[in-house]
Amino acid sequence: MTRMTFQQALVAGIAEEMRCDPDVFVLGEDVGLFGGPLKSTEGLFAEFGAGRVIDMPISEGTIVGAAVGAAMQGKRPVVDLMFLEFLGLVMQQLIDAGAMHYYSAGAARVPLVVRAKYGVGPHHGHQYDLHSWATNIPGVKVVAPASAEDAKGLMKAAIRDDNPVLMVEHMALYHGVRGDVPDDPDWIVPLGKAAVVREGRDVTIVASAMMVKRAQQAAKVLADEGISAEVVDLRTIAPLDEDTVLASVHKTGRLVVACEAIGRGSSANDVIALAADRAYASLKAPIRRVAAPDVPVPFHRDLEKIYVPGAAEIEAAVRSTFQSAEAAP
Amino acid sequence: MTRMTFQQALVAGIAEEMRCDPDVFVLGEDVGLFGGPLKSTEGLFAEFGAGRVIDMPISEGTIVGAAVGAAMQGKRPVVDLMFLEFLGLVMQQLIDAGAMHYYSAGAARVPLVVRAKYGVGPHHGHQYDLHSWATNIPGVKVVAPASAEDAKGLMKAAIRDDNPVLMVEHMALYHGVRGDVPDDPDWIVPLGKAAVVREGRDVTIVASAMMVKRAQQAAKVLADEGISAEVVDLRTIAPLDEDTVLASVHKTGRLVVACEAIGRGSSANDVIALAADRAYASLKAPIRRVAAPDVPVPFHRDLEKIYVPGAAEIEAAVRSTFQSAEAAP
Amino acid sequence: MSDGPLRNDTSLELHRLMVFSRTLDRIYGEHDGHWHGLEGEEAVAAGVYHGLRPTDILAPHYRGMPIASYAKGADLRRLFAGMLAKKTGYNRGRHRNDICGPPEFNLIGLYTGSLGPPVGYATGAALAAKIDGRDDIAVAVFGDGGSSRGDIHEAMNLAAVQKLGVVFVCQNNQFAISTPLETGVAGSVAARGQGFGMPGVEVDGNDVLAVKDAMQTAIARARAGEGPSLIEAKTYRVAGHFYSDAEDYRDQDVVQSWRSRDPIAAFAAFLTDQGIASAAELQAIEDTATEQIKAAFAAALADPNPDEDDLGFDTVYAAEASA
Amino acid sequence: MSDGPLRNDTSLELHRLMVFSRTLDRIYGEHDGHWHGLEGEEAVAAGVYHGLRPTDILAPHYRGMPIASYAKGADLRRLFAGMLAKKTGYNRGRHRNDICGPPEFNLIGLYTGSLGPPVGYATGAALAAKIDGRDDIAVAVFGDGGSSRGDIHEAMNLAAVQKLGVVFVCQNNQFAISTPLETGVAGSVAARGQGFGMPGVEVDGNDVLAVKDAMQTAIARARAGEGPSLIEAKTYRVAGHFYSDAEDYRDQDVVQSWRSRDPIAAFAAFLTDQGIASAAELQAIEDTATEQIKAAFAAALADPNPDEDDLGFDTVYAAEASA
């Protein structure tokens, strides 16, 4: 175990995979000597050189496109897209990449990781959480670590995965979160598996990335009120770990889903649709969604604070599921 | 009233708005002399000339971008994007356009319509239904007519709207559907209002575009079985007409949501999230989603048929909400 | 007709490819009114697609995808099956070989219908070759219409700064559906090469040897690690955008004048004039083409449709890490 | 120092803009370590942003957005308030004037952070002017880094085929964050003009009169309906990418050599040499700049933060059709 930040864990995961697989390489804007935006590739250039850590011109579609083409040739590119706000520039490449394996009847594989930073936090810019778009692309996986350990383990799994993976990295976690991270190069955190990060009996809170922290804070406060909340960290947002989500909702009978993206069209709704269908009989209360309003992220810190759903909103949503007068017509 | 096809109704709506507002103009690939893909702009070039029906080079991002810039100057551009499959090329422009009014504290307006053809049908190509991405963009509206009347009325409303509107046009409706369409140039179908296209007591089927037809077919079959299904045609997918959806679910107590997009990340989940929260107390059964599997649209007609949810799948989903043994843990 | 340092057998192979393309086009076009024919543009296809290595990467223009796939080694019957969405196609009916060649042959096609991005994929394949120290190259082809997509700009810039072995080819047939060159393309595609730090040449796209010559120069440069090149092959779309196109947007006299410059007829004349082949030999090529293509098409037509086995709804994700 | 047919008062205005920019930069940069300073590049900003009509459309480079906004008529205090996200800013704290100028002045900025698309928006504004029969023009500015985005290619092509009144300007400061010109830009941006059928010129971006001259030629062409032009103004980013950039990726000797070519000092010397202004007059300009900017900044700093009133979560959609 080594204690490191979320950012260090991401880089450590990439470095380990680069050491054991010569096909893994990194590309993106300012990933080389500069060390990547927010130090997202720090140290990789020094260790692996310009041949495997490649600075790119500002042309996001073609950076991801080039990575897709390289992946079709058997390489395992890791793209640093800088910010998730640039996802709109690469959607075409992702939808093509997601279709290749199926459309070619298995002949093509696209082992590709696209990393993207986002989220309201200290960086104060490029906050948009657009990951939900990618969940609506067949063949693409979407991963969102919430801890240093998962940052490393999921990164390693994403690099080993033979499919295009969008890995979203919340900037408030980057240098703020530390954790003990396994050193064994064979260890990974498998894609497609959620984690129950806090056990509870009365209500399930499903979250990912930064929202996991807030859900945990909320769960602590709720515990003092006598409400036992279970917190599920999705880790992989697509494809969803349906079993873990359903098992929890079957147990608790209540569901609150938290996400930082705007609610409309967000991946939170997938979780809700799953539960409203397949856990209906277990439900004792309305399913609540805690999400940002359908508004562009405002800039001033005070507005941002109102905009981003926090622990208090999660608490309120949970409490509301224990009020019986709800939602009568 | 004039009887016309869905495609003719779309064009008639544009032509009327062009006649009464000189700021309205059309741009896109092959919209001029050629008359647009699938005749989507037929006759407009002859009537309004090259100055207002403008052929564009193949550069979708910049076509929509130019429309955004023209809209900021007070014009009311109608972009023909050809196919919704090209949405991935213009997402950045849509997200910018959606933010402009809010971010400028009201100084900017972007009265823009982006039309896009899609859907499994006779055209047999460019089928992807990607509209759900746009629902996750703040400030953008998403509209999907299902009848000739709505095609005209919604098109006129979209052109008059001061916001960016994505209008998705299902190709199976294009030349196949006919209807009586009002001639009064002042008549519109307002955005943001769903329509109850069939009244029922036992179950609500929410659908849009081509799925409305299938839902109606299903409702007919179900009626013979003694199940009275109400069919809600969303017409505007974002922002959602929450009141109409909720009123119907409160009445019927059952909900099936049908969409042609892949289920994961689709706008169908917004409807489900709404009902699972605010109509929970009225629900008598699990909410069912009838959607395409999370798979790229397959090409062969036989595979396509299995892929696209049809009336039979909607019927089965409805029936399943009347089975009591459902979804127990 | 230019005559570069090409051996006679290469000339015959080029001719054969053109004839195959024309024959395939006619037979398939009769079957499918939405077929995007290559008639009149075969010299570009043959000159560009002939003679690549199996390990070279090719992102062909969508128009001419089957002949590109055939030139790369794909089987004609399976290609037809792929166009007909049969079970026996390379993609088991899930996708279409008319716009997407089988990746088994290092072909890159359209996985959705968007023109432009495949040029980036080809550039990335060349990046892979560079990282691996291979002298395999990538050929990326686009139309005059497609040349307006920002992807082309980005890919040329990236290939040039990274000195990647890419040959960019614009198959300029002077129309994009109904949009003529003048309102689609500003300046000149070939002239853009210089702006992106690479040689940019315009060649007569109806002269197969001129195209082949330009390709050989560009390929040599690419294999030598000297970087990308841009070739604009000027030709004309004598056919409609697709087979049943009404074509009421253009002057039929111009079409006729280009028909009279038919690249296959011209090359046939050249081959006989130069004594490279006799009329009988050329006839034999044509007969073989007709025979093979008819047989392949008939076989593909008779092949079974895909069934539940081919659906593969659970195979969207590649199953396991290969590492 | 080139000397075009500019009147003396224009020269003084250009100088004043440069001095304002430098002063604003210093004062704001001390306040915010993430500030993207324009130091050393002021001649490009002044030469490009000076003298546009209120009805001309300007999509400035993100670096230099406040001085562009000021040149277009925006109020300094409100601009600072916009950078500080105060209630009194043009956007009520909802967005940032450091990358987005107020559209009230026909400015187009970044509404999300993506470089490239605003060049398309400016092109569309020029299309609107053409449709309306106005001779207002659009100026679209991007960096050497931003020049690699496909948006630029698409916008240049569109502007040229449609003969739109757009002036494209590349503010080439030879770096994109840490990426030097050589690995970011292939060939030459100016040379791309020809490929897109428009004049493309390279000018010394540290010579404000050279920039202004090139702009005047391009603007005249645009107003006359003759189409777009491309100007590459070559300068150097002597500051870090942002104020607190460690800058360990480049040679400080090169930075120093460019510092010695400071455009403001050079122009000051020119103005006094030519007898256009005395040292005292120049000092007065500087003093006024310092005074006005300090006052505006202090006032903005003291302005209130936005509150619930400014949230406007229900104003994302423009309320009613204006028709």
Ligand SMILES: Cc1ncc(C[n+]2csc(CCOP(=O)(O)OP(=O)(O)O)c2C)c(N)n1
């Ligand atoms: C990005 C994109 N935009 C539009 C289309 C629709 N489309 C298909 S073919 C075509 C014309 C292409 O013209 P060109 O590149 O010159 O090729 P040609 O058909 O002339 O061979 C268009 C516009 C597309 N497939 N992709």
Ligand SMILES: Cc1ncc(C[n+]2csc(CCOP(=O)(O)OP(=O)(O)O)c2C)c(N)n1
């Ligand atoms: C599309 C896009 N990609 C990447 C970025 C991140 N980014 C912000 S500034 C910058 C460098 C821009 O370089 P250049 O255009 O030369 O402008 P300069 O900073 O040198 O003035 C980058 C990469 C962005 N804002 N938008």
Ligand SMILES: [Mg+2]
């Ligand atoms: Mg063409």
Ligand SMILES: [Mg+2]
């Ligand atoms: Mg720069």
